[in-house]
Each structure stands twice: as structure tokens, then as C-alpha cells.
Amino acid sequence: MQKHSLFPPSELVNEPLEQASTIPSAWYTDQRYHDVDLRFVYHHNWQYIGPAEHVGKTGDFITGIASGDPVILTRDEAGRLKAYYNVCKHRGGPLETEFCGHIRMLQCKYHGWTYKLDGSLRGVPRFERTDLFDKADFGLTPLRADIWQGMVFVNPGGSAAPLETIFHGIEETISPLQPGKLAYSNRMSYDVKCNWKVYVDNYLEGYHLPLVHPELCDALSYADYETETFDHYSLQHAPFQEDASDRAYYYFIFPNTMFNILPGRLQINAIVPVSTEMTRVIFDYYYSDISSPAAKKLIEDDQEFADRVQWEDIEICEHVQHGLRSVAYDKGRFSVDTEAGVHHFQQLLKREYQRFVHMSRQI
Ligand code: FES
Ligand SMILES: [Fe+2]
Known part of the structure; x- marks a missing residue:
């Protein structure tokens, strides 16, 4: 099924308030619309994560969920705000499970891979015998973040207006x-x-x-x-x-x-x-x-x-x-x-x- 068959043009017409119907019930109950909501609607817009004071200085971090995915925000050595998916590149483990705190580097809670605050992979225990493995290929996936009036937001898609x-x-x-x-x-x-x-x-x-x-x-x-x-x-x-x-x-x-x-x-x-x-x-x-x-x-x-x-x-x-x-x-x-x-x-x-x-x- 083509994706847009979910949305017949007649359902997407915007009628004035006086003439409009509410949106169809399937949009609230069918998993396929939910997937579009997360992977497109949320993905392309800003989402509130938490108070900016939790990422005030280098090594401070805050975690949250954006478009259904775990994310972590921190400040790197240069004091720049950074946001990454809170997902380790080994087998998907979490880098942090607390809401907020302070760290020197990011360490996966599963097998202990470590990442620098700039997202690059640093330490990989017991990987000496793995062939053709380049740490440069396994840095954290970044996403766009910004602060407004003391609150941190992320925009995973990266293209929303400021x-x-x-x-x-x-x-x-x-x-x-x-x-x-x-x-x-x-x-x-x-x-x-x-x-x-x-x-x-x-x-x-x-x-x-x-x-x-x-x-x-x-x-x-x-x-x-x-x-x-x-x-x-x-x-x-x-x-x-x-x-x-x-x-x-x-x-x-x-x-x-x-x-x-x-x-x-x-x-x-x-x-x-x-x-x-x-x-x-x-x-x-x-x-x-x-x-x-x-x-x-x-x-x-x-x-x-x-x-x-x-x-x-x-x-x-x-x-x-x-x-x-x-x-x-x-x-x-x-x-x-x-x-x-x-x-x-x-x-x-x-x-x-x-x-x-x-x-x-x-x-
Ligand atoms: S999943 Fe992160 S170190 Fe294994
Ligand atoms: Fe209410």
C-alpha cells in the first residue's frame, strides 16, 4: 500500500470552523497514523525536553523522549549545547537512564562503550579481534537542539523554523x-x-x-x-x-x-x-x-x-x-x-x- 493512500484528499481539506468536521476517528486509533505522527509530524517540529539549567555547563546532561526516541542533551568541552539519540551504536543500549546529572564522558550502561561529549566513540572494551572496525564510523547520532527562555527543545528533523x-x-x-x-x-x-x-x-x-x-x-x-x-x-x-x-x-x-x-x-x-x-x-x-x-x-x-x-x-x-x-x-x-x-x-x-x-x- 502506498503511504499516501492513508490520506484521501477529501480528508485533508481545511474547511472553515462553521463548516468543518472533526478529524476521522481512525487518526486516533490506527497505528499507521501514529507512525506518521511520530516519524513526520513530531520529527519535523520542536519538542520540549526540560529546563535549560540542567545543561548549564560542560558535562551537565538531561534526557528525554523526542518523536518516540530516547535523546540526551549535554554541553561539550567548548560549552556548546549538544543533543544525541540516547542510543549506543553497539547494540542500542542507553547512555544514561537518569533524568539529569553531570558526567565527564558518556558511557553506555550495557557493555560500557564510552563516547566523548562531542559524540565521538572513545573506548571500546574487548574489541581487539573484531575485523575492519573503525571507531570513526560509530559516533553518536546528533540532532538539532536550542534554548528559548530557559527551556531546551529539540527538532530531530532539523528543518523547523527557528x-x-x-x-x-x-x-x-x-x-x-x-x-x-x-x-x-x-x-x-x-x-x-x-x-x-x-x-x-x-x-x-x-x-x-x-x-x-x-x-x-x-x-x-x-x-x-x-x-x-x-x-x-x-x-x-x-x-x-x-x-x-x-x-x-x-x-x-x-x-x-x-x-x-x-x-x-x-x-x-x-x-x-x-x-x-x-x-x-x-x-x-x-x-x-x-x-x-x-x-x-x-x-x-x-x-x-x-x-x-x-x-x-x-x-x-x-x-x-x-x-x-x-x-x-x-x-x-x-x-x-x-x-x-x-x-x-x-x-x-x-x-x-x-x-x-x-x-x-x-x-
Ligand atoms: S550496547 Fe552499548 S556497549 Fe553494548
Ligand atoms: Fe480539562
Whole structure:
């Protein structure tokens, strides 16, 4: 079967919100679409890995997952940011299994091959009798990495627009928060039994607030909830009930990064597909103050509340995945008032699938 037969042209047409249908259920349940999502959509876009302070100096490292593959970022002897697949060239072992730390060189955890921080293979125990083996052929595979406002991202495909272009306009909205000066606090991870797009769709609308998150719905001024869409991202925002001069901002940067901004706090979500129907959702918390007793109390309350809301989302997303898999559903429609963000995401996804079809035809 030719790859692009997965995408009949009629499925990739972008209709205006008022006339559009939601994307077909097979896109959430069929492994073949999942493979395109990882190997093309994720591969060609930027993906959040973690706080840049974990790779501040030579030998610092941070690990993560990009497009489904393990990656490791470090700084070489010259202080340059480097990213590699966290995959040894001997038989695929991991170079690091911790989230972050400090090393002098990279050493595979399986049989101990070592690599310099520049990715070149250094030491190969007990290989004297192997014929025609040239260490120069077995250096680590690099990938593109960059830093924006204290956060590290990777772009495995290497051809995405620079981070400044992708994030253009976000800086101004969040500048009162001074994201580059926030301190990293901690990470929470949740495994959700749904396709990554179910989780993203759910994030992109406030329509479900009254029924799924009654407590959050009371805290925000639901009637003033707004959605704005841009080239590479969308923004939802709403004032707080108690103090309308403060707002909650929810940015979604295609395909998988979310910035949830409250006064003094930035929570980043990275949506990491594990399999077609399993998604890991990472929550990284940054605050303007992480050490005073008052700040610690605030952090505890903030994360307790976020955890409750997250479990509400997990429960509904898992039900939705089950529904999408059923014989009873293929496509739905959008609420023009409240689902512009979901429609925008699905348009960007179709744009990527169109590029995929175009490129497949050229091969
Ligand atoms: S897999 Fe890395 S040393 Fe064997
Ligand atoms: Fe939600």
C-alpha cells in the first residue's frame, strides 16, 4: 500500500470552523497514523525536553523522549549545547537512564562503550579481534537542539523554523512573568490511556469546563473565556473570578508543548506519545520563588489543584478514546463559540499530513 493512500484528499481539506468536521476517528486509533505522527509530524517540529539549567555547563546532561526516541542533551568541552539519540551504536543500549546529572564522558550502561561529549566513540572494551572496525564510523547520532527562555527543545528533523519564529509574540504576553528568570521546581508525569491528539484536543477548549472541572470553572470567569489562533500556536485566556485584573493564559505550541501561565507560575506540559493509545503527559513547574515558606505553601496548593484537574482530564480522555474506537463514531462537528482552538490544531495537523503526502509522492 502506498503511504499516501492513508490520506484521501477529501480528508485533508481545511474547511472553515462553521463548516468543518472533526478529524476521522481512525487518526486516533490506527497505528499507521501514529507512525506518521511520530516519524513526520513530531520529527519535523520542536519538542520540549526540560529546563535549560540542567545543561548549564560542560558535562551537565538531561534526557528525554523526542518523536518516540530516547535523546540526551549535554554541553561539550567548548560549552556548546549538544543533543544525541540516547542510543549506543553497539547494540542500542542507553547512555544514561537518569533524568539529569553531570558526567565527564558518556558511557553506555550495557557493555560500557564510552563516547566523548562531542559524540565521538572513545573506548571500546574487548574489541581487539573484531575485523575492519573503525571507531570513526560509530559516533553518536546528533540532532538539532536550542534554548528559548530557559527551556531546551529539540527538532530531530532539523528543518523547523527557528524557535524565535515559532514563539514570536508569546514573549510579549508572558514578559511580566520573566520566564527566563523563573526557577525550575519539579516534574510530574502522568500516563494516559489515549492517543496524544485526544489529550491535545481536550486541552484546546474550555467547552468541557462546567461538566468536567466544576471547581476550575468557578475559579475562572467562564463567560470571558477567549481563544486566539496564530501561525504555530493558539492561546486561550480567561480572567479570574476573584480578581479580574489577573488572567490565566494557556498556550499550545504545535504539536505538543503547552504553557500554562498564572501570576508567578509557569507550568509546561509536554505531550509525549508512548503508543497509539498511550500518552505520557509531563508537567514541569517553574515559579518566581521556590524557596520562601510562603512560596512553598503556594507551590503545594498549586500542584494539588493542578493534579485534581489533571485526573479529571485523564478520566474523560480515556473515555473519549474508548468512544473513538467504537463502531458508533467517525467524525463530529465544532462549537464555533468554544472550539476554535481544537479546529486550529486539527488544521495544523492536516497541513502536516498534506506535506507528508507531498513528500511521499516525491520519493
Ligand atoms: S550496547 Fe552499548 S556497549 Fe553494548
Ligand atoms: Fe480539562
